[in-house]
Every structure is written in C-alpha cells, then in structure tokens.
Amino acid sequence: MIIKNVDEFTISFLIEETDDLLTLRRVIKNGDRVTADTTRVIKQEKDFARPDRGERIKIRIALEVEKIALDSVFDRLRIAGIIVESSSEEVSKGVHHSLLLKIGDSLNVTKKKWLPLDMRLIKKRDEGAGFVLVAIDKGDCGIGKLKGTHLQIIQNLYSGSSGKRYKSSFNIEPFFDVVLGALQTVLKENDAIIVFGPGETKKQFVNHIQKSPLAKKHRIETVEGIDSGGEDGIYTFIKSKSMQQILGQTKLGKVAAILEDIMIKAHHKSKKFTMGFEETKKANQFGAIESLVFSEKIIQTHDESQIIEFLNEVESKGVTVYALDSTTDIGMQVSGLGGMVSLLRFPVES
Structure with a gap:
C-alpha cells in the first residue's frame, strides 16, 4: 500500500494488494470521512427522456462512514455512509451512498485523531519485495x-x-x-x-x-x-x-513456519498453541499470544466487527498478526483449523 500524509488529519492511500483492504478495514471507523472516486446514476429530466433511464457519471465524494465491511474473500471493501461533499451539483449532500474499493483504487481517510495502532497498521511493510x-x-x-x-x-x-x-x-x-x-x-x-x-x-x-x-x-x-x-x-x-x-523471511514463509511449529506442538501434545476463535480469545485474556494467524473463514463464520475489534486488541499488545486468504494451500490449511491459530509464550489451561 502506498501512503501519503496530506495533513495532520488526512492520509491518502493507494491499494496495491488484498492485505491493504484488510488493513483499511481495521483502520477506518464509523464517523471517519472517506473521500474517493465513484459513479452515480443521475436521472434524466430532458424532454422526451425515458423516466426510467439515467446517466451514470463519475464523481468524487466524501462520505461520513456509517458502515464498513469486507467481502467474503477479502478482495473488496464496501464503505457506506452519508455524502458530505460532492464534485457534482447533481449529487446532493446528506444522501446515502456506498463505495466499493478494490486493488488499484485510491482514497483519502480523514480522522479527528490517528491512534498509535492506526499508524502502526498502515506503516507496516512486508519484509522484502514481491x-x-x-x-x-x-x-x-x-x-x-x-x-x-x-x-x-x-x-x-x-x-x-x-x-x-x-x-x-x-x-x-x-x-x-x-x-x-x-x-x-x-x-x-x-x-x-x-x-x-x-x-x-x-x-x-x-x-x-x-x-x-x-x-x-x-x-x-x-x-x-x-x-x-x-x-x-x-x-x-x-x-x-x-x-x-x-521465501523464509517473507510473510508467507513466516506463516508456513508458524504452522509447522503448531503441528509439531500438537504432535507432542504441547499446550503452547491455540486453534479457533474461542481458544485464541481466551489466550489473549492472559496475554499469552506470541503470534497469530487467521484466514477469511473466521470472518465468514463470526461477526466481522467482533473479529476486527479482537485483532486490533491483540495487535495493540505487540502481537504479530498475519492474514491469509484461500489463494494458497497454507490459507486453506488455516481455514481447516477453525480460521484462526496462534503460538503462545506460555501454555493456557482450557
């Protein structure tokens, strides 16, 4: 993700990969302002124009965010809210609209205050290139x-x-x-x-x-x-x-090493790992998590807002969090283990 500070309150983003969409999902909150290009149908009012037809025009709008959600495979992010600014006189302020963001799109996010965790998430870089x-x-x-x-x-x-x-x-x-x-x-x-x-x-x-x-x-x-x-x-x-x-020092290589370590611990009946949301949630209450891996399945099978809040809570404690999708065998493996696994610093009794 390419980022650029516009001013103290606004940061500009260019989405380059699916991880960026997940990062934005974790950073953008209700009440924030998101500015991006979109299209909207404008009804024709000319003589002889069909009443059921309209012209789709490209506009730039700013939304006050009311709802935000990932799609089921992490490759699109939908942001819904009320239009507070528009580049077209044909589009009124105060009406509802939604933005559908994907790889290649750009946007500005304006907050009253950027939290330390927000900055940590957006400035985090993958170790090494593609x-x-x-x-x-x-x-x-x-x-x-x-x-x-x-x-x-x-x-x-x-x-x-x-x-x-x-x-x-x-x-x-x-x-x-x-x-x-x-x-x-x-x-x-x-x-x-x-x-x-x-x-x-x-x-x-x-x-x-x-x-x-x-x-x-x-x-x-x-x-x-x-x-x-x-x-x-x-x-x-x-x-x-x-x-x-x-790829040992890349994200995928590190996740592969974490999963291999978990399988070894499971074979030796160690309790220094978790599988599934409930086990991982309990371990987090004790501050035991060292690293956490999750897949899209955890968002598909649980309340998305609850999972996002949990991930942010975990990462605010300094835990390294990795996201996976179903494009790799490792992602499907994590999905098969309940959608979330973690390595622990010390065992937690169930």
Missing part, C-alpha cells in the same frame, strides 16, 4: 505473483509444441521471448523472479533472461525439484519445502 513465479516447460508456462500472503495467477502461456515429440530442431526461443514480454507487464521494482519446472527448460529460460535487461533489475533464482509446469507447477511450488527456504 515474487514473480515462473513454472516453465517446453509446452507451457504458468506465471504467478506472490505478494505478502496472496497468490495471483497471472496467466498460462503455450508454446504450440504441446503433445508433439520434442525434436532437436524445435526452436523454443520465440516462446521464451513471449514469456519475457509477459513478465515485463507484471514485474515491479525489486521483485524477484523464481523459475522452476521439469527438465532443463528452466535453465535454458534463465540463460535467456540473463541476456535481457531484466537481469540487471531483478534477482533471479532457479528452483529444483518441481516437476510440473504451468499453473499446476505454481501450486506445487507453493506447497513445497523449496518455497519455505526461498
């Missing part, structure tokens, strides 16, 4: 983007040789050029490129990258042991030990 994952074989190539704990499958490309015998005369370099072109559209500054897949194709592709300008701008790593290309290869990598080794 990762562009390339699962390549002679027949196809899957490209994915891993940022924070969210995996986005960008596209699957095909060389046109699938199903044929690969002869020595087959020229794969034009296919490599197509893949390079696709990478240039998704790579951002400081992103790393992780290449894997069956056979020797991945090494040939890395050699091809080394001849391009991308090699000077981005770190490139080759991963062995992933025997699938395309989209299947990306999901195989996300579940692998190689992922944990390469």
